[in-house]
Amino acid sequence: MASTKLKTPRPSRWERRPEARPDELLDAALEVFAxxxxxxxxxxxxxxxxxVTKGTIYHYFAGKEQLLLAAVRRRQxxxxxxxxxxxxxxxxxxxxxxxxxxxxxxxxxTDPRARQVLRLMLSDVSIEAPEVFRTWMREGFVTNxxxxxxxxxxxxxxxxxRSDVDAEVAARLLQSAMVxxxxxxxxxxxxELAPISNNRLVEQGLDVFMRGLRYEHHRDTES
Amino acid sequence: MASTKLKTPRPSRWERRPEARPDELLDAALEVFAxxxxxxxxxxxxxxxxxVTKGTIYHYFAGKEQLLLAAVRRRQxxxxxxxxxxxxxxxxxxxxxxxxxxxxxxxxxTDPRARQVLRLMLSDVSIEAPEVFRTWMREGFVTNxxxxxxxxxxxxxxxxxRSDVDAEVAARLLQSAMVxxxxxxxxxxxxELAPISNNRLVEQGLDVFMRGLRYEHHRDTES
Amino acid sequence: MASTKLKTPRPSRWERRPEARPDELLDAALEVFAxxxxxxxxxxxxxxxxxVTKGTIYHYFAGKEQLLLAAVRRRQxxxxxxxxxxxxxxxxxxxxxxxxxxxxxxxxxTDPRARQVLRLMLSDVSIEAPEVFRTWMREGFVTNxxxxxxxxxxxxxxxxxRSDVDAEVAARLLQSAMVxxxxxxxxxxxxELAPISNNRLVEQGLDVFMRGLRYEHHRDTES
Amino acid sequence: MASTKLKTPRPSRWERRPEARPDELLDAALEVFAxxxxxxxxxxxxxxxxxVTKGTIYHYFAGKEQLLLAAVRRRQxxxxxxxxxxxxxxxxxxxxxxxxxxxxxxxxxTDPRARQVLRLMLSDVSIEAPEVFRTWMREGFVTNxxxxxxxxxxxxxxxxxRSDVDAEVAARLLQSAMVxxxxxxxxxxxxELAPISNNRLVEQGLDVFMRGLRYEHHRDTES
DNA sequence: TATGAATGAGTATTCATTCAT
DNA sequence: CATGAATGAATACTCATTCAT
Numbered sequence: 001m002a003s004t005k006l007k008t009p010r011p012s013r014w015e016r017r018p019e020a021r022p023d024e025l026l027d028a029a030l031e032v033f034a035x036x037x038x039x040x041x042x043x044x045x046x047x048x049x050x051x052v053t054k055g056t057i058y059h060y061f062a063g064k065e066q067l068l069l070a071a072v073r074r075r076q077x078x079x080x081x082x083x084x085x086x087x088x089x090x091x092x093x094x095x096x097x098x099x100x101x102x103x104x105x106x107x108x109x110t111d112p113r114a115r116q117v118l119r120l121m122l123s124d125v126s127i128e129a130p131e132v133f134r135t136w137m138r139e140g141f142v143t144n145x146x147x148x149x150x151x152x153x154x155x156x157x158x159x160x161x162r163s164d165v166d167a168e169v170a171a172r173l174l175q176s177a178m179v180x181x182x183x184x185x186x187x188x189x190x191x192e193l194a195p196i197s198n199n200r201l202v203e204q205g206l207d208v209f210m211r212g213l214r215y216e217h218h219r220d221t222e223s
Numbered sequence: 224m225a226s227t228k229l230k231t232p233r234p235s236r237w238e239r240r241p242e243a244r245p246d247e248l249l250d251a252a253l254e255v256f257a258x259x260x261x262x263x264x265x266x267x268x269x270x271x272x273x274x275v276t277k278g279t280i281y282h283y284f285a286g287k288e289q290l291l292l293a294a295v296r297r298r299q300x301x302x303x304x305x306x307x308x309x310x311x312x313x314x315x316x317x318x319x320x321x322x323x324x325x326x327x328x329x330x331x332x333t334d335p336r337a338r339q340v341l342r343l344m345l346s347d348v349s350i351e352a353p354e355v356f357r358t359w360m361r362e363g364f365v366t367n368x369x370x371x372x373x374x375x376x377x378x379x380x381x382x383x384x385r386s387d388v389d390a391e392v393a394a395r396l397l398q399s400a401m402v403x404x405x406x407x408x409x410x411x412x413x414x415e416l417a418p419i420s421n422n423r424l425v426e427q428g429l430d431v432f433m434r435g436l437r438y439e440h441h442r443d444t445e446s
Numbered sequence: 447m448a449s450t451k452l453k454t455p456r457p458s459r460w461e462r463r464p465e466a467r468p469d470e471l472l473d474a475a476l477e478v479f480a481x482x483x484x485x486x487x488x489x490x491x492x493x494x495x496x497x498v499t500k501g502t503i504y505h506y507f508a509g510k511e512q513l514l515l516a517a518v519r520r521r522q523x524x525x526x527x528x529x530x531x532x533x534x535x536x537x538x539x540x541x542x543x544x545x546x547x548x549x550x551x552x553x554x555x556t557d558p559r560a561r562q563v564l565r566l567m568l569s570d571v572s573i574e575a576p577e578v579f580r581t582w583m584r585e586g587f588v589t590n591x592x593x594x595x596x597x598x599x600x601x602x603x604x605x606x607x608r609s610d611v612d613a614e615v616a617a618r619l620l621q622s623a624m625v626x627x628x629x630x631x632x633x634x635x636x637x638e639l640a641p642i643s644n645n646r647l648v649e650q651g652l653d654v655f656m657r658g659l660r661y662e663h664h665r666d667t668e669s
Numbered sequence: 670m671a672s673t674k675l676k677t678p679r680p681s682r683w684e685r686r687p688e689a690r691p692d693e694l695l696d697a698a699l700e701v702f703a704x705x706x707x708x709x710x711x712x713x714x715x716x717x718x719x720x721v722t723k724g725t726i727y728h729y730f731a732g733k734e735q736l737l738l739a740a741v742r743r744r745q746x747x748x749x750x751x752x753x754x755x756x757x758x759x760x761x762x763x764x765x766x767x768x769x770x771x772x773x774x775x776x777x778x779t780d781p782r783a784r785q786v787l788r789l790m791l792s793d794v795s796i797e798a799p800e801v802f803r804t805w806m807r808e809g810f811v812t813n814x815x816x817x818x819x820x821x822x823x824x825x826x827x828x829x830x831r832s833d834v835d836a837e838v839a840a841r842l843l844q845s846a847m848v849x850x851x852x853x854x855x856x857x858x859x860x861e862l863a864p865i866s867n868n869r870l871v872e873q874g875l876d877v878f879m880r881g882l883r884y885e886h887h888r889d890t891e892s
Numbered sequence: 893t894a895t896g897a898a899t900g901a902g903t904a905t906t907c908a909t910t911c912a913t
Numbered sequence: 914c915a916t917g918a919a920t921g922a923a924t925a926c927t928c929a930t931t932c933a934t
Binding site: 015016042043044054055058063064 | 923924925926927928932933934
């Protein structure tokens with residue numbers, strides 16, 4: 001990168017970087033899409049952000065929608081890997097692994113960029129580019145849901161969770177607890193309208209959810 | 224952005240009567256907005272649906288965004304009343320009243336129109352007409368949240384729920400469990416990608432949530 | 447017309463002429479299309495020529511192609527009427543009526559505008575707007591051909607033309623003799639490449655054609 | 670217009686070899702141009718059809734227009750030779766030689782490719798690439814016309830045709846009879862709008878034309 | 893020679909908004 | 914009050930052409 005620039009001290013109008021271009025384009029595109037929304041994003045802006053001209057975008061991608069699709073896919077692959085990693089050691093109790101995942105996700109959402117993509121999808125894209133939306137749902141959202149479901153199933157098998165818990169539904173609940181609260185809180189201004197400390201939202205949310213799953217041996221003494 | 228464009232309605236020489244004739248306009252508008260999304264809705268379409276011409280819309284409303292704002296507000300007032308009614312007798316146990324509300328809401332969502340407004344807000348509008356979105360959040364969404372919060376507080380006071388439950392957070396969880404699941408399931412195609420029976424989603428969802436709130440006296444025998 | 451302008455001495459940005467607009471638009475459009483060709487015609491140019499803005503075009507017509515179609519149709523109706531008129535008295539001998547038509551058409555082609563529409567159709571439009579081309583062929587060109595055919599049939603019935611002449615084919619020959627020669631001569635520069643006097647082209651062309659149709663009683667004496 | 674853009678080919682340092690490799694390029698180009706029209710033809714398509722890349726085209730030709738020009742010229746040379754050959758033995762009577770030529774041309778037009786080039790020139794090219802059009806007219810069309818003219822002159826000299834026939838005009842008539850009818854019939858859908866058998870069109874067309882030229886000795890007996 | 897990445901000028905179409913009537 | 918004609922700004926996409934490699 002830096003060395004490339006040393007080679008061409010004056011990046012002339014004509015710069016040729018066939019290898020790097022597509023990925024640079026995708027990064028720039030996702031950045032702009034996330035910030036502005038799908039519809040409001042001008043391809044000119046994306047091009048400028050990537051340091052190329054509009055024509056170059058069409059050299060690599062068939063159009064606005066395809067550009068977004070490629071950008072989203074590229075990102076999803078990274079994310080899925082990150083999530084799996086965040087689950088940690090498989091030998092740990094499931095409730096620990098879930099908590100680990102849960103906290104890791106919330107932590108990642110400290111970065112506005114991470115949230116914006118979620119908002120982008122559920123907001124603009126679901127209407128303006130339904131094809132991209134469906135792909136994102138299928139390849140990312142549903143994948144995550146299945147992962148959560150199987151985690152909860154494991155918890156049941158390990159005796160960690162109630163045997164009568166509906167894992168499918170519980171996983172959905174957890175997912176929405178995370179995604180929707182994050183959006184409401186950070187992106188949709190809920191924290192201004194009905195303030196709540198970030199920490200409380202995260203910790204107590206997990207607590208209520210976990211209590212819904214676990215056996216309650218100690219209630220008598222605690223109450 | 225868009226909010227900058229909001230025009231302060233000019234008090235014209237002829238007194239506008241936004242309360243009288245325009246009601247049919249608002250109904251038609253919300254119908255079209257909900258079906259098409261905010262951006263994709265053409266004022267021509269709204270006008271045709273209302274049986275007037277585009278110019279007439281501008282008699283009563285300052286623009287597209289103001290039209291939506293008025294339409295949403297009109298609807299919200301009705302909805303809030305409905306919800307209060309759905310809670311039923313105040314002397315009933317809170318868990319019963321919550322369940323009653325919960326089922327009543329889900330039932331109402333049988334009607335696509337009822338869902339679409341929610342989708343409209345969270346999708347298109349949150350980006351394209353943030354002013355409207357914020358108003359809707361403040362006047363509707365947050366109001367509902369407060370209602371749920373106070374219900375749960377009542378439940379704690381009545382000894383129906385754990386004393387250590389965080390009512391604010393639990394209310395958020397319940398709200399997201401309802402809204403987000405509904406959107407995923409009915410509007411965003413989740414049911415096609417990861418099918419689940421409507422009944423199970425509703426019943427088990429409430430079950431997991433309620434267990435997270437309540438004391439668990441009977442676990443010992445069951446386990 | 448003129449009175450309208452007197453009423454609005456300063457034609458402001460907003461001029462309202464609902465009645466006249468469409469026809470004015472069509473005239474301006476055909477003018478520009480004929481001069482530039484279909485593809486090369488910019489709707490901006492048409493709008494400027496008609497003294498309106500581009501948007502106004504779309505108020506009345508669905509798009510570029512539809513605009514051309516309407517313009518062509520409008521013109522065709524006039525032309526067909528003119529041609530019928532040029533044929534003159536039905537009681538005259540057919541060879542006289544054909545000659546009258548023939549000369550009248552050539553005379554009309556003195557006006558460049560009259561030729562350009564023909565060139566427009568056969569050139570640009572046949573490829574870029576095939577729908578319009580087909581309509582023009584069907585409603586104009588073929589109609590003219592039929593008229594010529596029936597004229598020649600009448601000539602045969604009247605004993606003016608040989609009984610063994612194929613009227614269908616002869617009509618085609620005459621039509622192409624007129625149209626194609628005109629285009630070659632005036633529009634495609636044939637007169638510069640292989641000059642020939644206009645008069646000779648017209649008169650001798652008719653002569654050769656007519657001799658092909660008629661019985662030849664007087665050849666003996668002439669030869 | 671477009672002609673202004675014609676670039677004078679730069680004599681580059683490396684000697685271009687427009688005669689050698691480019692021939693396949695020219696064949697591919699004419700094929701695509703004929704099928705799609707000038708404007709609608711993408712140089713990418715031509716390149717693909719020739720099995721090279723777009724850049725290569727610019728090695729050999731200065732641009733789109735020059736490419737077409739070269740392709741048309743190359744073809745014309747072949748065609749002129751073919752036509753001379755089709756005329757056959759010079760000692761045969763002219764009317765026979767004309768008929769031979771006439772039928773040979775029509776037969777060749779059985780092949781769509783042969784017609785398409787004519788259509789290409791008269792349609793698209795005459796507007797979009799007038800430079801090419803003029804060259805084609807001068808080097809091909811006019812040459813053919815002269816050939817026909819001198820044939821008819823010979824016919825007059827041989828006493829085969831009337832002495833008072835205007836050979837220039839008659840040749841034009843014949844040429845248009847052939848070219849224009851062919852285009853109308855095969856390329857512009859006339860046969861669908863006003864059907865006529867191919868054979869009748871060809872034979873009767875020649876008949877009417879020839880009668881216009883010849884002395885009519887036998888009419889009395891035949892009629 | 894040949895490639896193909898990069899350019900950038902060019903344009904039909906949409907639609908919220910205005911305003912003469 | 915109501916109409917609907919007129920506006921004009923805004924934008925994705927195409928493709929001939931250039932040029933570094």
